[in-house]
Amino acid sequence: MEITTAARAGPAAALPAVTGREAARAFVDEHIAPRAEEYDQLGAIPEDLLTRLGQAGLWAPFLPTGMGGSGMDMVTLGEIHEELGRGCSSVRSLLTVHSMLAWAVYRWGTPGQRERWGRALAGGHVLGAFCLSEPGAGSDTSAITTTATPSGDGWRLRGSKTWITGGQRAGLFLVFARGPASTVALLVPRTAAGVTVRPIDDMLGTRASMLAGIRFDDVSLGPEALLGPAGFTSGMVLSSVLDLGRYSVAAGSVGIVQACLEACAGYAATRRAGGSLLRDLPLIQAKLSDMVTDVRAGRLLVAEAGRLKDAGDPATIMATWVAKYFAATAAARHAAEAVQVHGASGCSRDYPVARYYRDAKVMEIIEGSNEIQRITIAEQAYRK
Amino acid sequence: MPDMASTQILGFITSRFPQAGVTESADIFSLGYVSSLFAMELVMFMEKTFAITIPNDELRIDNFRTVEAMTGLVGRLRAAAAAA
Numbered sequence: 001m002e003i004t005t006a007a008r009a010g011p012a013a014a015l016p017a018v019t020g021r022e023a024a025r026a027f028v029d030e031h032i033a034p035r036a037e038e039y040d041q042l043g044a045i046p047e048d049l050l051t052r053l054g055q056a057g058l059w060a061p062f063l064p065t066g067m068g069g070s071g072m073d074m075v076t077l078g079e080i081h082e083e084l085g086r087g088c089s090s091v092r093s094l095l096t097v098h099s100m101l102a103w104a105v106y107r108w109g110t111p112g113q114r115e116r117w118g119r120a121l122a123g124g125h126v127l128g129a130f131c132l133s134e135p136g137a138g139s140d141t142s143a144i145t146t147t148a149t150p151s152g153d154g155w156r157l158r159g160s161k162t163w164i165t166g167g168q169r170a171g172l173f174l175v176f177a178r179g180p181a182s183t184v185a186l187l188v189p190r191t192a193a194g195v196t197v198r199p200i201d202d203m204l205g206t207r208a209s210m211l212a213g214i215r216f217d218d219v220s221l222g223p224e225a226l227l228g229p230a231g232f233t234s235g236m237v238l239s240s241v242l243d244l245g246r247y248s249v250a251a252g253s254v255g256i257v258q259a260c261l262e263a264c265a266g267y268a269a270t271r272r273a274g275g276s277l278l279r280d281l282p283l284i285q286a287k288l289s290d291m292v293t294d295v296r297a298g299r300l301l302v303a304e305a306g307r308l309k310d311a312g313d314p315a316t317i318m319a320t321w322v323a324k325y326f327a328a329t330a331a332a333r334h335a336a337e338a339v340q341v342h343g344a345s346g347c348s349r350d351y352p353v354a355r356y357y358r359d360a361k362v363m364e365i366i367e368g369s370n371e372i373q374r375i376t377i378a379e380q381a382y383r384k
Numbered sequence: 385m386p387d388m389a390s391t392q393i394l395g396f397i398t399s400r401f402p403q404a405g406v407t408e409s410a411d412i413f414s415l416g417y418v419s420s421l422f423a424m425e426l427v428m429f430m431e432k433t434f435a436i437t438i439p440n441d442e443l444r445i446d447n448f449r450t451v452e453a454m455t456g457l458v459g460r461l462r463a464a465a466a467a468a
Contacts, residue, residue: 108440232413233443235420236427243424314428317421376421384399 017057017070021079027056028087036088039208040355043201044168045091054124058084058095060102061122067106067114068122075306078251082302085255086262089359090208092255094127096248096367097165100241101128101174104185108228108237113187116224117172129170130241131161131188131214138163139372141176141183141238146216148177148184155186155226157194157219165366167212168199174227175216176238185227185237194219205358243317245367246324247305253327253363254298256356260331260338261291263353267342278341287337294334298327318380325373328363335360389434390455396429397451408451423448430454436461 018024031052039045053059062077063069077099084092102121105113120126137143146159157177164173173188173195188195200211228237265288268278278284301323308316338353339346346353364370390408397406401417412418426448427438436458447457 110440229440229443231443232445232448233420233423233427236424236443239420239424312428312432314425314432317425317428382402384402 015052015055017061018080019057019061019070019072020076021083024058024080024083025086027058028083032084032087032091036090037349037352037355039088039090041207041349043207044210045094045208049091050094050124050127050169053091053095057122059098059122059124059127062099063102063106063118063122067118068120073306074247074309075303078247078302078306081248081251082255082258082299085252086259087255088208089252089256089362090206090210092248092252093206093209093366094166094169096245096252097130097170098124098128099248100130100245101172103244104174104227104237104241105187107240108185110224112224113227117187121172126171127166127169128172128174129164129166129212130245131164131167131173131175132238133163134160135162139369144176144178144183146175146177148175148179148186150180151220154220154222155184157186157188157216157221160213160215162213163200164212164214165206165209167197167214168210173214174241179230179234182231182234183238184230184234185241186221186225187227188216188219188221188225192219192221203362205355205360205362207358239317242367243320247302247309247320249363249367250298250305250320250324250327251302253324253331253360254295254302256331256360256363257291257295257298257327257334260334260353260356261288261295263351263356264288264291264338264341267345267351284341287334287341291334291337294326294330298323298330301326318377321368321373321376322380324367325370325377328360328373329370331356331360332364387455389458390451392433393430393454393458394451396426396433400425406451408455410451411449412451413445413449426454430458434458434462436465 018027031049057070061070061072064071081092084095105117121128132141134144134146149156159177171190175186175188176183177186194217196215198213200213203211228234268284271278305316305319305323308319335357339357342351342353345351394406394408400422404415404417406412431438442457447453
C-alpha cells in the first residue's frame with residue numbers, strides 16, 4: 001500500500017490523501033490503532049499523529065478545493081469517520097468537533113471568514129473546537145449563560161464553557177452565547193485576550209480527546225467574529241453544526257461496533273473454555289451474530305443519512321438522529337458484550353475492549369443524549 | 385389560485401405538522417411549532433426544491449413568517465438568478 005510506504009519515511013514526509021474507506025482503514029491500522037491504548041493512558045493525541053492527519057487530508061476534506069479541501073461527499077466522510085472510530089474514538093472525536101467548526105465556516109461564513117480560516121482548517125494548521133456546554137447547560141441549550149454583548153462594532157464575550165473536546169489543543173473556538181435577541185455563534189481565537197483554557201483529565205471515555213474548560217473574561221471581539229445570521233435563524237447555525245457532529249458520532253459508533261466484532265472474533269477463535277473454542281459456544285455465537293447484524297444496520301443508516309446530505313434533502317436531519325441513536329446504543333450494548341466475551345481479560349488493558357466499553361458510553365451522551373434522541377425521533381411518528 | 389411554489393411549501397409544512405391547519409397566510413411562528421431544527425429543514429427544502437441558495441441576509445424572520453412570504457422569497461431569488 002502506498003500509505004504504508006510513505007508512512008515509513010516518517011512524519012515529515014507527505015502522505016497520500018485518504019480519499020475513501022480502504023485508504024482510511026489502512027491509515028488507521030498503520031498510524032492509529034496500534035497506539036490507541038497508549039493515547040488512552042496518556043490522555044492526549046501526540047502531535048505527530050495530528051500532523052499525519054493533516055498530511056492525509058483528513059481534517060476537513062468536505063471543504064471545497066477553494067478552501068483547501070477536496071470537496072469530499074458526505075457518504076465517503078461517514079465511511080472515513082467510521083474507520084477512525086474503529087481505531088480510536090478520541091481521534092475521531094477531535095475530527096468531529098473540528099469538522100463541525102470547519103463546516104460552520106463553510107456553510108455560514110462570509111467570504112472574508114472563509115478566506116481567513118478555510119485553508120488553515122482544511123490542513124489542520126488551526127484546530128477547531130465546538131463550545132456549547134456549560135457547567136449548568138448541557139442538553140438544554142436555552143439555559144446557556146455565556147453572554148455576547150454588542151460593543152462598538154464588535155462583541156464582548158463573558159462566560160464559561162466546559163467539556164470542550166479538543167479544547168486543550170484547539171486554536172479556534174466556535175462559541176455559542178446568549179446575544180441581545182437570540183443565541184449567536186462567534187469565532188474566537190485561542191490567542192484572544194481573556195481566553196483561559198483549563199485541561200480536564202481522567203475522564204471515563206474518549207480519554208485522549210483533550211477536553212478542556214474554557215473561560216471568556218470580557219473577551220473583546222471584532223465584527224468579523226460573528227458567524228452566520230443573527231436573529232431568528234441563528235439557531236440554524238447550531239442545528240446544522242450539531243447535525244454534522246451527530247453524523248460523525250453515528251459513523252464513529254458504527255466503527256466501535258466493528259472494532260468489538262473484530263476483537264471478539266479474534267479472541268473467540270483462539271480461546272478455549274470447557275474444551276471448546278469460544279466460537280463454538282452458542283451463547284458466544286449469539287453475541288457475535290448480533291454484532292454482525294447491528295454493524296450492518298448501523299452502517300446502512302449512516303450511509304442513508306449521508307446520501308440525503310449529499311442530495312441536500314431535509315430528510316437527512318431525522319435520518320441522522322435515527323442513525324446516531326441506533327449506532328450509539330448499539331455501540332454501548334456490544335462493547336459491554338465484548339468485555340463479557342473476553343471475561344477478566346476484557347477488564348484489563350491487555351485487550352482493547354475495555355476502552356471500547358468506556359468510549360461507547362460517551363457516544364450515548366454526546367451530540368444529543370439518548371433521551372434527547374428519543375424525544376426528537378418520536379416526532380417522526382406524527383409526520384405524514 | 386396559489387402558485388406551484390406556494391403549494392409545495394405548504395405541503396412540506398403540512399407534512400411536518402399535519403394537525404396545525406396551516407394556510408398560505410398563517411403566521412407559522414405564532415403557531416408555536418417552529419424550532420431551529422424545523423427552520424433548517426425548511427431552508428433545506430426550499431433550496432433543494434427550487435434550486436436556489438438563500439443567502440444569509442435573506443434569512444430574516446419576515447421572509448419565513450408565512451407561506452406567502454416564502455413564495456415571494458423564492459420568486460425573488462429565482463428572478464435574480466435568471467438575471468445574473
